[in-house]
Amino acid sequence: MNDLYADVARQLDELKPARLVVAFSGGVDSRVLLHLVARYREQHAIPCVAVHVHHGLSAHANEWAAQCQEWGAQAGIEVCVERVTLSSDSGESLEQLARDARYAALAKHVDSQTLMLLGQHADDQVETFLLALKRGSGPKGLASMAAHGNFAQGQLLRPLLTVTRAAIEAYAQQAQLSWVEDESNQDTRFDRNFLRHHVTPTLTKRWPGFYQAIQRSAELCAAQEALLTELLQEKLQLALNADNSLSVDVLDSCSALVRGQLLRQWLQQLKVPMPSRQHTDMIWHEVALAQQDANPKLQLGKYQVRRFQQRLYCIETEKDFSSWRATLNMNQTLRLPDSLGTLRLAAGENNTLSLPEGHHSFTVVFDPSGLSACPVGRSGSRKLKKLYQEYGVPSWQRRQLPIVMCDDKVVAVVGLFISRDFNGKDCELIWDKSEKFMANS
Structure with missing residues (x-):
């Protein structure tokens, strides 16, 4: 004892x-x-x-x-x-x-x-x-x-x-x-x-x-994995972007063995369960190397590996908020769905919105279907789908951006732009983003 x-x-x-x-x-x-x-x-x-x-x-x-x-x-x-x-x-x-x-x-x-x-x-x-x-x-x-x-x-x-x-x-x-x-x-x-x-x-x-033999083998495997991680750390940092995406071009310059190990280290760093060798190959061949006009994705449990603008992203599977809508009142905090954070309409030091006469509240939706807007500084309206493409918004985020509406007009896509007709100094939109949204950004 x-x-x-x-x-x-x-x-x-x-x-x-x-x-x-x-x-x-x-x-x-x-x-x-x-x-x-x-x-x-x-x-x-x-x-x-x-x-x-x-x-x-x-x-x-x-x-x-x-x-x-x-x-x-x-x-x-x-x-x-x-x-x-x-x-x-x-x-x-x-x-x-x-x-x-x-x-x-x-x-x-x-x-x-x-x-x-x-x-x-x-x-x-x-x-x-x-x-x-x-x-x-x-x-x-x-x-x-x-x-x-x-x-x-x-x-x-x-x-x-x-x-x-x-x-x-x-x-x-x-x-x-x-x-x-x-x-x-x-x-x-x-x-x-x-x-x-x-x-x-x-x-x-x-x-x-x-x-004892199993314990020694496990320790040797752990040491080998730690050595690989150390030797490839510089290469991983070269491929890694500030938003935790991975550069396809950097990966393409590596051998197949190095590329596979970098993909595994990247997912491990994101705390994603390790994929099988088959899935690692699929990430490269079916997602990274998909046609440029494709929108490829690979499901790994509750996560997805996606490609956008020659970068690989690993995100939690997105949810459909097309039917979600709520009223955003002045000086009140609105909780957005699925831990996307909170939204607040208030007067402050960085006012960028004007309130139409007689309006003290707006409607918030997530479905961009059929909606058009003209951002400040531009002329002529365009479909939100096209604007999202121009602003470089990944496809999986396009239904996670709050759209503020006044009647049938787009006031703003929060975090992206304010419509020209609603530009002013009355109030501002404050989006307190959740950790989950930041991780998927």
């Missing part, structure tokens, strides 16, 4: 965290981790909370949450319960959905001063490696789980990553700890459970050092 605590304490001492958050499912690994952290907290007086993610997938979910809070109270550590809902129509596997929801819930508790502690162990690492091997992953996937890295605004640590499940269970029994047994862990329809019950026991019985 003391050996395991000494190893975990050593890892924490090296990182010198200001605050700890424990991912606490209630399973044996996180139960042991909480026990170890409680001892460390007592000795070092470091702030610590635990977070239990309630997926609602089991009939026992409420019971588990209550039990985790009770165990936390016994250890003197507050347990926060985060309830999440999984979207079954996204096309992702239930395992992936639960994992994504869990990490999103945990991230809410991590700031720049926080070290998130996760209970994954050596058996988990073997399973992760074998799953990556099954998918035909390269060094990035085969690197599996890192013991230490960045997470949300802070950092994460997996202090039990070299400890076997058997050793963790032995610790729990010696410390007289009880834990949650998730019945879904016995369901071998899930790939990870199939490996756990039918594959890794056979491998480790035949080769007792298999765990």
